[in-house]
Amino acid sequence: MLGKLMKHELWATAHAMLPIIGEMLLVAVMGNVCVRLGNGHDLPAAVNIIIMLVMVLFFVGIFAIGLVTVYMMVRRFRDNLLRDEGYIMHTLPVSVHAQIWSKVLVSALWYALAAVTIVAAVVLLTFDADTLKVIGDLFRTLFIVTRSNGQIAEIVIECLAMLVLASVTMSLSFDAALSVGHSFARHKMAASVATYIGLLILGQIALSFAARLTVMTNFYGYLDAPFVDVYAFMTYWRGICGANAGLMILEGAVCYGITAYFLKRRLNLE
Amino acid sequence: MEWRFEGGAPIYAQIVDAVKLAIVSGELPPGARLQGVRELALEAGVNPNTMQRALSELERQGLLYTLRTAGRYVTGDEAVIRAARRELAGGYVDAFLTAMERLGMEKSDMIKLLEADTRRYEHGNFGV
Amino acid sequence: MAILECKGLSKSYGPVRALDGVDFAVAPGRIVGLLGPNGSGKTTLIKLANGLLTPTAGQILINGQVPGIETKKVVSYLPERSCLPEWMSAAQLMGFYGDFYADFDRTTAKAMLARLNIDSKARLRHLSKGNREKVQLIMVMARRAQLYLLDEPIGGVDPAARDFILSTILSNYNPTATVIISTHLIADVERVLDDVIFISQGKVVLAAPADQLREQQGKSVDQIFREVFRC
Numbered sequence: 001m002l003g004k005l006m007k008h009e010l011w012a013t014a015h016a017m018l019p020i021i022g023e024m025l026l027v028a029v030m031g032n033v034c035v036r037l038g039n040g041h042d043l044p045a046a047v048n049i050i051i052m053l054v055m056v057l058f059f060v061g062i063f064a065i066g067l068v069t070v071y072m073m074v075r076r077f078r079d080n081l082l083r084d085e086g087y088i089m090h091t092l093p094v095s096v097h098a099q100i101w102s103k104v105l106v107s108a109l110w111y112a113l114a115a116v117t118i119v120a121a122v123v124l125l126t127f128d129a130d131t132l133k134v135i136g137d138l139f140r141t142l143f144i145v146t147r148s149n150g151q152i153a154e155i156v157i158e159c160l161a162m163l164v165l166a167s168v169t170m171s172l173s174f175d176a177a178l179s180v181g182h183s184f185a186r187h188k189m190a191a192s193v194a195t196y197i198g199l200l201i202l203g204q205i206a207l208s209f210a211a212r213l214t215v216m217t218n219f220y221g222y223l224d225a226p227f228v229d230v231y232a233f234m235t236y237w238r239g240i241c242g243a244n245a246g247l248m249i250l251e252g253a254v255c256y257g258i259t260a261y262f263l264k265r266r267l268n269l270e
Numbered sequence: 271m272e273w274r275f276e277g278g279a280p281i282y283a284q285i286v287d288a289v290k291l292a293i294v295s296g297e298l299p300p301g302a303r304l305q306g307v308r309e310l311a312l313e314a315g316v317n318p319n320t321m322q323r324a325l326s327e328l329e330r331q332g333l334l335y336t337l338r339t340a341g342r343y344v345t346g347d348e349a350v351i352r353a354a355r356r357e358l359a360g361g362y363v364d365a366f367l368t369a370m371e372r373l374g375m376e377k378s379d380m381i382k383l384l385e386a387d388t389r390r391y392e393h394g395n396f397g398v
Numbered sequence: 399m400a401i402l403e404c405k406g407l408s409k410s411y412g413p414v415r416a417l418d419g420v421d422f423a424v425a426p427g428r429i430v431g432l433l434g435p436n437g438s439g440k441t442t443l444i445k446l447a448n449g450l451l452t453p454t455a456g457q458i459l460i461n462g463q464v465p466g467i468e469t470k471k472v473v474s475y476l477p478e479r480s481c482l483p484e485w486m487s488a489a490q491l492m493g494f495y496g497d498f499y500a501d502f503d504r505t506t507a508k509a510m511l512a513r514l515n516i517d518s519k520a521r522l523r524h525l526s527k528g529n530r531e532k533v534q535l536i537m538v539m540a541r542r543a544q545l546y547l548l549d550e551p552i553g554g555v556d557p558a559a560r561d562f563i564l565s566t567i568l569s570n571y572n573p574t575a576t577v578i579i580s581t582h583l584i585a586d587v588e589r590v591l592d593d594v595i596f597i598s599q600g601k602v603v604l605a606a607p608a609d610q611l612r613e614q615q616g617k618s619v620d621q622i623f624r625e626v627f628r629c
Contacts, residue, residue: 004497015485084481091448092498093470185411265452269445278617280609281589312568315561316589317429320609 001094005102010109012080016072017110021117024061028124031058035125058125062118069114073107074174078192082182086269096264100256104171111167151234158241169248172255173199179262203251210247219243271297273314281316285324287358293333293344294355304334304342399462401426401545401576402447406456408600409442416442418600419456426544427573429590431608431619432580434597435627440580441478443597444549448475460545471500474543478550480530488518488533495537507540510566528559535563539570546577552586560586585620594619596626 034051037043043051081089081099089099123131146153177199181192214220219239271292275284292298304310304325311321325342328334332350336342345351370380400423407420417439424430432440445451446458449465460469482491488511495502511518514532522530535551548567552560567577568590581587588594588608596604603626604611608619615622 001498008494008497012483012485080483084479085483087450087475087477087479087481088483090450091470091473091475093467094498095467267450267452269450275589276618278612278615278621280612282609283613308569308571312565314589315564315568317592318568318571318573319427319429319592320589323609 001092002098002101005092005094005098006106009102009106013072013076013106013110016076017069017113020065020068020072021113024065024117024121025124027054027058027061028121030054031125032127036128058121062121065114065117066111069110070170070174073103073110073171074178076107077103077175078178078182081263082178082188082269084269086267090263090267090269096260099263100172100175100259103175104168107171108164108167111171112164115163155234155237158237162241162245165245165248165252169252169255172252172259173203176255176258176262179259179266183262183266183268185268199255206251207247210243214243271313273316275316282320282324282327285314285316285321286327289324289328290333290354290358293351294358298344300344300346300348300351302344303340304344306341400424400459401461402578403459403462404443404456405459407443407446407453407458408455409439409446409451410454415600417446420597420600420602422595422602422605424576424578424593426576428592429567429571429577429579431584431587431591431594432578432597433582433584433594433619433623434580435582438597439600440597441549442600444475444547444578444580447545447547448473472544474499474538474541474546476535476538476546476548476551478553480527480534482522482530482534482537484523484530485521487521488516488536491522491533491537492518495541499541501542503540503542506570507536510536510540514562528555531555532559532562535566539566542572542575544575546575548577548579550581551579552581552583564590584623585618588619591619596623598627 031054034054037047038051079085081103123135142152173196177196178192180195181190182188184191271288273285273288275281289298298304305313307318307321307325310325311318314321325334329336329342331354332347333345333354334342335345367380375383403423404420407417408415409417420439420443432443434440442451443458446453447460447465449470458465460473463469486494492502492504492507495507496504508518511533514529516525516529516533522533525533538546538548546567551563551567555563564587567579571577579587579591591608594604594606594608594611595602604622611617611619611622617625
């Protein structure tokens with residue numbers, strides 16, 4: 001049933017997200033045209049203003065698309081599971097776990113696509129004959145480096161994995177806050193925000209304990225080898241990544257537990 | 271058949287009366303085939319269980335009979351239909367007398383009244 | 399076995415007791431009216447049966463099971479409020495219901511939409527409010543479920559829509575399925591009911607076959623309701 005939920009979830013969110021991504025890419029293409037027009041041409045003031053507006057739109061878009069995606073995913077979770085549509089979703093013969101995973105995995109996908117969109121938009125903006133060469137060189141270098149030293153590729157993959165984990169954890173923390181907040185009879189959004197702040201504070205407290213733990217166990221001392229070679233760096237990198245991943249998994253698990261409990265036992269649809 | 275339900279009598283009893291009236295008046299002639307329970311229930315806007323109960327009651331009274339697979343039919347037995355007519359008429363007479371007594375009418379007054387109402391005879395509608 | 403059974407069922411919202419020790423059982427194949435004034439606990443009871451709420455005390459069982467994935471497979475629920483995603487079309491909704499419910503009968507749904515001249519390609523947002531509600535009823539009644547829970551299906555609709563709703567319920571009725579209709583508009587539904595359950599301030603005050611009540615008291619269920627709930 002998770003597959004069916006995800007199919008539906010993807011369809012429902014694509015509906016809102018694809019236009020946003022499309023518009024961003026369109027603005028980037030327009031920006032590209034503007035850059036070409038503006039380069040060394042004498043243009044009427046009106047055209048210059050339009051060019052400037054497009055550029056402003058581009059940079060605002062680049063910064064906003066991440067936020068908009070987060071907003072869309074949070075709103076989707078609330079509207080689909082905690083408001084009117086919840087009457088339909090929570091009477092489907094599926095488990096609460098499938099409901100949460102479908103939301104989290106599809107959200108993570110859109111966060112990733114938003115990141116890809118930002119990169120693509122920058123490439124589109126600056127695209128000219130040279131760009132292809134630069135991108136080609138980049139990949140070639142990457143290829144040569146990873147061939148000579150596989151650990152570079154590992155680091156890239158681990159970075160991506162950390163990003164995915166971070167987005168999943170972030171989604172779960174929003175979901176937990178919304179689920180708790182909407183179990184109240186009134187002021188559901190205010191209660192959700194308060195819960196989120198509460199979760200942040202708890203997270204900070206947990207983090208300070210973790211920091212104390214690293215001091216007590218001399219975690220960094222253990223890592224503090226001179227970066228004489230790539231292997232020493234890898235040890236350091238793995239230590240940091242591992243510790244962070246552990247904390248994120250812990251936070252994610254706690255948020256998941258809260259979300260599942262409140263959706264199953266404390267659901268309070270209006 | 272027109273379906274109208276009112277008052278406190280059980281719905282199934284009102285259906286029994288309505289079907290009986292249709293049979294006695296010839297709207298459902300002897301040997302006519304009835305629709306299925308579901309169709310009748312839908313037409314009357316009542317619960318199929320209630321319609322089933324009413325039709326069973328009519329079968330019990332001999333006004334309807336069921337052929338195992340072919341459906342439900344109006345009896346061909348004129349005697350049974352005549353008896354049903356008398357029963358229905360008795361009910362109306364009963365109601366008429368109750369109303370007249372409440373108005374303070376004597377038996378002789380009522381007879382005079384009935385005989386004086388000749389319009390209905392001329393139209394040939396009085397009685398069936 | 400009873401299709402729906404409540405045993406000492408209670409639900410409180412904070413200090414407010416919405417349901418207070420409710421006991422009853424509904425047999426398969428019945429059309430049951432859950433009757434009571436607004437705020438008497440009807441919606442709470444139906445939400446509990448759907449697993450949208452958790453009992454404070456007691457139990458609610460469907461086919462002997464507490465509400466969960468297995469019971470949701472056999473229960474078809476019409477909520478009190480319109481809650482379909484408005485960006486979807488009726489055709490997309492049929493796909494959705496068909497995906498999740500093995501008992502969804504697409505042919506029936508299509509036929510009902512066609513009979514009402516509802517464009518199944520149009521997004522719900524572009525339909526009238528009345529037609530949106532009908533689409534929701536069609537999705538619910540096009541399932542071959544064992545238990546239909548209809549919460550206020552005829553509240554606030556015009557007489558033509560009310561007739562459509564009642565005839566849809568009757569024409570999709572199958573003799574082994576149970577239909578529970580919650581409403582405060584008794585006169586409109588009383589002739590389709592096998593049984594009635596009167597509920598007042600979270601308690602069951604009367605539960606009996608409808609015709610038996612009419613026979614014993616010589617009054618319509620509507621009249622009896624007015625007397626029980628006289629203000």
